[in-house]
Amino acid sequence: LGQFLQSKDIKYxxxxxxxxxxxxxxxxxxxxELSRMETTSLSKKKTLLSLSKLAGLASDDGEEDVNITGIxxxxxxxxxxxxxxxxxxxxxxLDPDEMEVLSPEQLIELYISDMSSEEQELNFKKALDLLxxxxxxxxxIDVEALRYTIWAKAILRNSWAVDQSGxxxxxxxxxxxxxxxxxxxxxxxxxxxxxxxxxxxxxxEDLGLLQDDRNFQYLLRVGYEHIQQTLY
Amino acid sequence: xxxxxDTTITQEDxxxxxxxxxxxxxxxxxxEAMRQANAVMRSFIAIKKLHAAKEVFHKLPADSIDxxxxxxxxxxxSADLPPEEANSVREYLCHRAYLNAMxxxxxxxxxxxxxxxxxxxxAEAASFTEKVAHEQHMKxxxxxxxxxxxxxxxQTKTTKGMIYNVLLFADGGWxxxxxxxxxxxxxxxxxxxxxxxxxLPGLCFLLHKILHTSGHYDECLKIADLVASEQHGLYKVFRxxxxxxxxxxxxxxxxxxxxxNLDPLGYPSQMDQQPVNL
Numbered sequence: 471l472g473q474f475l476q477s478k479d480i481k482y483x484x485x486x487x488x489x490x491x492x493x494x495x496x497x498x499x500x501x502x503e504l505s506r507m508e509t510t511s512l513s514k515k516k517t518l519l520s521l522s523k524l525a526g527l528a529s530d531d532g533e534e535d536v537n538i539t540g541i542x543x544x545x546x547x548x549x550x551x552x553x554x555x556x557x558x559x560x561x562x563x564l565d566p567d568e569m570e571v572l573s574p575e576q577l578i579e580l581y582i583s584d585m586s587s588e589e590q591e592l593n594f595k596k597a598l599d600l601l602x603x604x605x606x607x608x609x610x611i612d613v614e615a616l617r618y619t620i621w622a623k624a625i626l627r628n629s630w631a632v633d634q635s636g637x638x639x640x641x642x643x644x645x646x647x648x649x650x651x652x653x654x655x656x657x658x659x660x661x662x663x664x665x666x667x668x669x670x671x672x673x674x675e676d677l678g679l680l681q682d683d684r685n686f687q688y689l690l691r692v693g694y695e696h697i698q699q700t701l702y
Numbered sequence: 703x704x705x706x707x708d709t710t711i712t713q714e715d716x717x718x719x720x721x722x723x724x725x726x727x728x729x730x731x732x733x734e735a736m737r738q739a740n741a742v743m744r745s746f747i748a749i750k751k752l753h754a755a756k757e758v759f760h761k762l763p764a765d766s767i768d769x770x771x772x773x774x775x776x777x778x779x780s781a782d783l784p785p786e787e788a789n790s791v792r793e794y795l796c797h798r799a800y801l802n803a804m805x806x807x808x809x810x811x812x813x814x815x816x817x818x819x820x821x822x823x824x825a826e827a828a829s830f831t832e833k834v835a836h837e838q839h840m841k842x843x844x845x846x847x848x849x850x851x852x853x854x855x856x857q858t859k860t861t862k863g864m865i866y867n868v869l870l871f872a873d874g875g876w877x878x879x880x881x882x883x884x885x886x887x888x889x890x891x892x893x894x895x896x897x898x899x900x901x902l903p904g905l906c907f908l909l910h911k912i913l914h915t916s917g918h919y920d921e922c923l924k925i926a927d928l929v930a931s932e933q934h935g936l937y938k939v940f941r942x943x944x945x946x947x948x949x950x951x952x953x954x955x956x957x958x959x960x961x962x963n964l965d966p967l968g969y970p971s972q973m974d975q976q977p978v979n980l
Contacts, residue, residue, distance in 0.1 A: 486966060489953045494946065517923050517967050520930035521952070527937060528945035542932055549933075 485521070494529035498522050502537060505544070512569040516548050547603050550577055550596060558584045574603040575611060582623045591649035594624045598650070598664075621666045622676035624650055630686040642693040655701045662702060668694050707804075708751045715754050718742050722761040732769045733787050736762060740793045744893050747800070748900060756801050767791055785881035793894070796868075796877050800901060803864035807908060810857045814915075817853075819846040858916045865909045869902065875934060876902065902936055903944045910951045914958070920968025922955035 482504055488497035501522035508515040523541045551572055558580050559566050572580070581597040584590075597620045604613050627646040632638060642648050654664050671677075672687060680686045711719070722742070725735035739762050746755035763769070770791065775781055783791065822839035824832065868876050877894040906925060913922045929936045929948065940948065956966035965971045 483960075483966065486953055486956055489949050492946070494949070497949070511969065514967055514969055517926055520926040521923075521949070523930040524926055524937065524945055524949060527940075528942055528949055530942075545930070545932065 485525070489525070494525045495531060498525035498529060498537070501525060502541070509571045512548060512551060512571050513567075515571055516545065519544050519548075543603065547574065547577075547600075550600060553596075554580055555584055555587050555593075557586060574600045575616070578616065578620065582620055590624075590627055590646045591653050594620060594646060594650045595653050598654075618666050618671060618674045619676050621647070621671060622674045625671075625677060625680065625690075630680065630683070630689050632685065632689070638689055638692045639696055642689055642696060645693070647690075648693055648697070651697055651701065661697060665694075665697070707753070708749060709753045711751070711754050711757070715746070715751065718745075719754060719757050719761065722758060726761065726763060729769050730773055732766055732773065733790065736766055736770065736794055737790050740790060740797065741890070743797050744890075744897060747797075747897060748893070752801065752804055755797070756805075759797060759801055762794070767794070785883045788881045789879040789883065792880055793877065796871060799864070799868045799871060799876065803861070803868050803905070806857070806861040806864045807912070810854070810861045810912065813850075813854060813857055817850060819843055819850055855916070858912055862909065862912055865905055865912075868905055869909070869928060869936065870934065875936075899939045899941075902939045903941075903948070906936070906948060907951065910948075910955070914951070914955055917958075919955040919958045919962070920964075923952055923959075923967050926952055 481500070485497040485500040485504070488494070488500060499522075501518050505515050505518035505522060508518055519541050523538055523545075526538050526541075551569065552566075554564075554577070556566065559569075562580065578597045578600045581593045581600070584593050587593060598617070601613055601617055601620075604611055604616070606613060624646045628644070630641070630645070632641050651661060651665060655661055668690065672681065672690070675681070719742070722735060722739050725731050725738060739758050742758050743755045746752070746758065770787060771781065771783065774783055774787065782788075820843075822836060822843055824836045828836065871878075873880055875898070877898050879891070879894075906929060910922055910925055913919075913925075925948070928934065929940070937945065955968075959966055959968045963971060
């Protein structure tokens, strides 16, 4: 029976047999493999990962620890998708109960496309968090460029025009950009590495017209200086 | 499933239960009464004396949280309880959630086993009149059975919700303090940790039993999501053999899914396959 269950068509049943024979590490492996192949249903992938994790924990040899860290990362990623605001899902015609599995890049795209949530900084913070899940060996994705794009899009959420009070710092503090930095700082993240380099950021084409806006450049420098003084 | 409940209440138990009476007379002592009641309930739940725990619970008047907050407000002018009191109130709510869930389960259990209508029988050599009467009986039986099923469905839903309330207890979990205390009562914290280990796996098994018996096999598999989640950390209170037992139960539900021509997790099957009996 074990051999029969290894054949390709029936692979998705093999873990049931392995649980029956108390072979928890094999069940853990089989379920993990099935979860990797699952792309059509997010909730199904989640359950396969969860079962794999439990089987790994139920097995006697402690070699599954590495896998379990990996599983937790995958489950984290699933949580990010589950937490997408309902109106964003709706806009894209996604049913929260029957979603396919989205890639980290797609999730980033969705998070930074959300225009109507109250706390925009949370979306951008999540988008930046999601960068860690992108496969760095994938030649088609430039993670660094994507990071700058996210920051640029955050900048574009504000007009960067000095308000009546004429206090540059007050204007800066009100921006999504600054709020993301504060959020990260509150979580204990080292902003020196987290924030994009200002010169590179100013050269980022995603900024569009703001790129050549003197007033904006000035305000952004004020912002960086303020962050250096208060949040480093 | 080890859910046998000890219903005996000894003289010694009775003393502990009745002692709470002395503390609830004076409203200003209500927080001490709650602390004591919590401690006694912990010790009863630990030995599965749920009847006794419930009696203790009912010794505290229902408005006790309100009384404690008001007393504190009156003494200090602040509505925020100090950490010890806040933890004690939270623990009281944990006890309430658990006792309610177990009550609800017992109701469900009794309803399932004791109120199920019995099918009328017909002797082989029945006369015409007997056959006609039997037809009538069968009709009434069918109606009663439908009604019984309906009530059972409702009770199942209620019980399920109450068990989830315990398993998903807000802000950190069941029997987990929220507030840091300057000089923690290590004995109390130890007992609360033990109660988590004692109660939560059992409740997961109970949840599975309810869902499986009522044919919700797909939801059974979701118990895996719940237990494996890092946010709730339930898997940490499972011993290895308990995890194995849980996986065996989930496997049973998977097989039931297969027999309904679904995939093991209860989704429409991608392949046209015959029901499998492993």
